[in-house]
Amino acid sequence: MVMFKKTPEGAKTSQSSQGYSDKLLEHLPKLSDLLKREPVAVERLVAEAIKVKGVRRILSELDKVLKGLGDVALDLLSSLAIGRHVLIMGPVGVGKTTLAETIAEILSISDPPYIEVACHSHMTATELTGDIDIAVALQAGLDHPLAFIPGPLVMAHGKILILDEINRLNPYSQAALLQALQEHYVYIRGFRIRSDFLVIATSNPAEYSGVYELSEALADRMKVIEIMFPDKEVLKGILEWKSNNLLEHLGVKVPDFLTEITTTFVSLLVQDANIEVGPSIRSAIYALANSVSRAWIEGREPSINDLKMELLENMVSTVRGNFSSEQEKREYLLKKFEEALIVAKRTYKR
Amino acid sequence: MNLHKACDPLGLISDILHYVYEFLSNDARVIRPGSVRSYEAAVADIYVRLLLEEGIDERKFCDIVKRVGIENLLLSVETQSPEEKKVILEEAFNYALTKVMRKLEENIIRRSTELERDYDKERSTEGGRAIPDSTHDKAKKGEGKSNSLDSLSESELDGSSTTLDNISFVRQRRETVHSAGTYEARVSGEVTDFVSQESIEDESFENMISTIYDALYGGVGTVNFMNLAQLINMFVRYDANIVRKAQVLKKLERYLKVYGFSAQLTFTRLAKGERKLFEEFRRRVRGSSSEAAQMKVVKFSGSDRYPTYIITTREFKFGDSYSNIDLYKTAMNISRKMIMGKLVTNKDLVVKEYANIKSIDLVLCLDVSGSMRELSWGIQKIEIAKDAVAKYVQFLMNTTDRLALVLFNFRADVLWTLHQVRRFWKYMLYLLSYVYAGGGTNLAHALERAREILVKSRSTAKHVVCVTDGRTVNAQLCVKETIRLRRQGATVSTIAVGENSDDDLLMRISRIGGGLFIKINNMYDLSRALILDKLHLL
Numbered sequence: 001m002v003m004f005k006k007t008p009e010g011a012k013t014s015q016s017s018q019g020y021s022d023k024l025l026e027h028l029p030k031l032s033d034l035l036k037r038e039p040v041a042v043e044r045l046v047a048e049a050i051k052v053k054g055v056r057r058i059l060s061e062l063d064k065v066l067k068g069l070g071d072v073a074l075d076l077l078s079s080l081a082i083g084r085h086v087l088i089m090g091p092v093g094v095g096k097t098t099l100a101e102t103i104a105e106i107l108s109i110s111d112p113p114y115i116e117v118a119c120h121s122h123m124t125a126t127e128l129t130g131d132i133d134i135a136v137a138l139q140a141g142l143d144h145p146l147a148f149i150p151g152p153l154v155m156a157h158g159k160i161l162i163l164d165e166i167n168r169l170n171p172y173s174q175a176a177l178l179q180a181l182q183e184h185y186v187y188i189r190g191f192r193i194r195s196d197f198l199v200i201a202t203s204n205p206a207e208y209s210g211v212y213e214l215s216e217a218l219a220d221r222m223k224v225i226e227i228m229f230p231d232k233e234v235l236k237g238i239l240e241w242k243s244n245n246l247l248e249h250l251g252v253k254v255p256d257f258l259t260e261i262t263t264t265f266v267s268l269l270v271q272d273a274n275i276e277v278g279p280s281i282r283s284a285i286y287a288l289a290n291s292v293s294r295a296w297i298e299g300r301e302p303s304i305n306d307l308k309m310e311l312l313e314n315m316v317s318t319v320r321g322n323f324s325s326e327q328e329k330r331e332y333l334l335k336k337f338e339e340a341l342i343v344a345k346r347t348y349k350r
Numbered sequence: 351m352n353l354h355k356a357c358d359p360l361g362l363i364s365d366i367l368h369y370v371y372e373f374l375s376n377d378a379r380v381i382r383p384g385s386v387r388s389y390e391a392a393v394a395d396i397y398v399r400l401l402l403e404e405g406i407d408e409r410k411f412c413d414i415v416k417r418v419g420i421e422n423l424l425l426s427v428e429t430q431s432p433e434e435k436k437v438i439l440e441e442a443f444n445y446a447l448t449k450v451m452r453k454l455e456e457n458i459i460r461r462s463t464e465l466e467r468d469y470d471k472e473r474s475t476e477g478g479r480a481i482p483d484s485t486h487d488k489a490k491k492g493e494g495k496s497n498s499l500d501s502l503s504e505s506e507l508d509g510s511s512t513t514l515d516n517i518s519f520v521r522q523r524r525e526t527v528h529s530a531g532t533y534e535a536r537v538s539g540e541v542t543d544f545v546s547q548e549s550i551e552d553e554s555f556e557n558m559i560s561t562i563y564d565a566l567y568g569g570v571g572t573v574n575f576m577n578l579a580q581l582i583n584m585f586v587r588y589d590a591n592i593v594r595k596a597q598v599l600k601k602l603e604r605y606l607k608v609y610g611f612s613a614q615l616t617f618t619r620l621a622k623g624e625r626k627l628f629e630e631f632r633r634r635v636r637g638s639s640s641e642a643a644q645m646k647v648v649k650f651s652g653s654d655r656y657p658t659y660i661i662t663t664r665e666f667k668f669g670d671s672y673s674n675i676d677l678y679k680t681a682m683n684i685s686r687k688m689i690m691g692k693l694v695t696n697k698d699l700v701v702k703e704y705a706n707i708k709s710i711d712l713v714l715c716l717d718v719s720g721s722m723r724e725l726s727w728g729i730q731k732i733e734i735a736k737d738a739v740a741k742y743v744q745f746l747m748n749t750t751d752r753l754a755l756v757l758f759n760f761r762a763d764v765l766w767t768l769h770q771v772r773r774f775w776k777y778m779l780y781l782l783s784y785v786y787a788g789g790g791t792n793l794a795h796a797l798e799r800a801r802e803i804l805v806k807s808r809s810t811a812k813h814v815v816c817v818t819d820g821r822t823v824n825a826q827l828c829v830k831e832t833i834r835l836r837r838q839g840a841t842v843s844t845i846a847v848g849e850n851s852d853d854d855l856l857m858r859i860s861r862i863g864g865g866l867f868i869k870i871n872n873m874y875d876l877s878r879a880l881i882l883d884k885l886h887l888l
């Protein structure tokens with residue numbers, strides 16, 4: 001226990017690097033500090049941030065990143081301001097994660113503005129809470145900054161905790177989360193660490209495969225905000241804006257007609273009864289940008305055929321529906337593309 | 351149930367969720383109607399969500415209540431088939447919303463009929479014989495508890511809540527609303543108030559209510575909200591003598607107090623630190639900017655058309671006093687002559703002719719819509735406006751002018767018709783002191799009322815002043831009414847207060863009306879604007 005404190009002489013040889021890492025260590029919390037934590041009314045911090053920023057400014061800042069989500073954002077803000085945790089639900093790629101991150105960043109109630117966890121099914125409870133490294137603790141004492149590696153539930157004190165894809169969280173880690181939420185304390189090998197935080201979770205709807213049900217008690221502590229797939233006009237705006245962003249450094253632009261076809265194609269698929277999981281906005285953006293960049297590499301103008309190829313390649317793996325084989329799916333998508341082409345041409349003439 | 355409670359949003363929201371719960375627990379498709387926690391959260395969440403919104407009308411209110419309510423209950427409510435859950439919740443909210451909205455309307459109607467009945471009763475006892483009929487009995491029974499209005503709706507509410515014993519929070523919320531507001535000092539005991547605990551200060555609760563209240567009812571054309579003039583005119587003719595009106599108000603006084611409205615004219619309610627802070631919060635949240643005192647005046651009339659005491663100008667005659675020379679016009683004439691190299695004669699000296707007008711008939715149309723309940727530096731705008739009108743009345747005391755006051759929210763009513771200020775100012779100040787605000791904005795109706803008043807006026811100088819801080823319904827009709835007023839020989843000025851006013855329309859009205867358009871950013875400048883309009887100074 002005493003060994004580390006007396007610093008062995010040999011350490012002096014690496015003075016500079018030692019000094020640097022010492023400084024880094026200073027930033028890590030010590031267990032004794034963590035145990036002295038005071039409660040924080042996070043919802044007050046949020047309310048204060050809303051007051052200071054003003055609703056209008058928050059919305060205009062959000063608009064620089066995401067389009068058409070103003071109402072949803074206000075729903076999110078109002079529940080954070082009363083200390084209610086939120087679950088953002090919606091199909092793949094409609095901006096759930098981005099919304100959570102952007103709002104947390106705009107509010108900036110702490111530094112860093114939020115702690116994010118990408119949930120996965122093999123996550124253990126200690127990965128959320130953190131644990132004591134016995135080896136370090138024995139050598140350097142429990143209070144050495146490296147003796148306790150705090151997990152996100154501890155780090156999130158006074159902050160917003162983003163739990164991305166919470167539906168992938170297995171029941172064990174759900175229990176750890178629930179305990180932190182209802183008791184405001186995280187337990188680590190007998191130590192009790194205060195932790196107040198607000199959760200913004202994201203999730204795909206339950207009908208998607210590979211998800212766990214949220215436990216009843218956990219679900220009861222959350223409100224659900226649903227993000228719908230944007231309507232055609234908003235979608236076109238998003239596609240145009242984001243794909244051109246991607247192509248900016250190449251000095252080319254997406255021809256408007258290609259955007260129109262893509263928008264029509266995606267809208268058709270989203271409404272299609274045969275399709276359970278439609279294409280995401282993200283895949284549409286990339287398909288559109290890829291078709292243009294590909295033509296750019298080959299030094300020619302992008303064609304409708306380029307777009308067709310890219311759409312198929314980008315979407316065939318994510319789209320799911322009533323198809324007996326991959327081949328059938330492809331053919332169906334191709335058929336839909338032709339349909340979209342006709343519709344787009346017709347609207348374009350007007 | 352007093353007026354504040356009937357219309358206060360927290361009570362409304364609790365009521366709505368109360369009915370949602372009722373619906374869900376009686377529906378066979380529902381296994382679990384949801385946890386108390388989720389209902390509590392829903393009430394607070396909806397409330398704050400409404401606060402974040404900029405201006406709300408009834409439809410938006412319903413949308414938000416429904417959406418945010420469902421968001422909060424979705425994971426807590428369990429139905430036999432999960433696919434149906436959302437549909438069932440929507441049904442529940444639709445049911446609750448119609449029920450509550452209808453009740454709100456019924457309350458207003460009931461309140462007015464009861465007042466009428468009570469007034470009749472008093473009149474009949476005045477007459478010497480009280481008729482012992484059933485209505486009379488009922489009123490008496492009511493008085494046994496506290497007063498008839500209060501107990502009636504209260505007992506009705508109890509009735510509905512006994513069916514839902516589980517859901518006690520709704521009653522708790524009512525209690526906290528009671529205790530937090532200053533209207534009724536009822537001890538709420540150990541009831542914990544989650545709203546004040548978690549986000550809202552106790553002290554600002556009253557302000558909170560008034561803020562969200564005007565968020566709800568400040569919009570255009572919302573729920574029927576009787577203004578003071580409408581209330582009084584239910585008992586007397588609208589053009590009754592002001593003394594008679596004051597008598598009616600005297601009788602209504604105690605009911606108004608029950609509603610939480612008491613006389614206020616002077617700035618007794620000084621802006622406390624918290625009020626200021628709260629106002630600051632509100633301003634920031636709403637994102638509105640400058641509060642610098644500014645006044646912009648646009649003049650649409652020549653002095654000849656405007657009813658100051660000067661009506662015409664004519665050429666100088668020997669014997670005219672030099673102080674009556676219209677310097678502006680004279681200077682114009684002289685410079686014209688000089689340019690043409692002609693001689694200046696007596697004819698070029700223009701003299702203002704003072705008309706035989708002994709007095710001007712003034713009609714003041716005052717906006718008492720919900721937006722006037724907003725606070726300005728901690729004081730409701732309506733109170734500041736009342737103060738300004740009081741100053742105006744005091745100013746007019748030195749003239750022989752006659753003044754009428756029209757109050758308008760979703761409809762307009764005459765608080766008092768044309769009376770000489772010099773003689774009746776005391777009654778005017780008394781009536782004024784009870785003016786309160788709430789409801790939508792209907793300027794056209796106010797102009798129509800002004801015209802009705804002025805039809806009977808035989809004065810050669812008639813002038814209408816409209817004070818408003820918002821956007822009116824039926825802008826087209828406003829213009830038509832102004833044209834009619836103009837044909838009748840009246841002039842119309844408008845005073846726009848704050849950023850939300852419909853300046854284009856008001857400017858048009860002033861142009862057609864041949865009066866002034868005065869824009870002030872702050873209600874505190876209203877008295878200055880009124881007097882400026884009267885003097886027609888620039």
Ligand SMILES: Nc1ncnc2c1ncn2[C@@H]1O[C@H](COP(=O)(O)OP(=O)(O)OP(=O)(O)O)[C@@H](O)[C@H]1O
Pocket residue numbers: 065066067068069090091092093094095096097098099202204230238242281282
């Ligand atoms: N409304 C929108 N406005 C602008 N861009 C959007 C919008 N919706 C989605 N996007 C784009 O789609 C991308 C994907 O968003 P994001 O990763 O937040 O989605 P997600 O819902 O979290 O998806 P997943 O379900 O895969 O986690 C964003 O980076 C953004 O570029």
Ligand SMILES: [Mg+2]
Pocket residue numbers: 096097098164165202
């Ligand atoms: Mg995501």
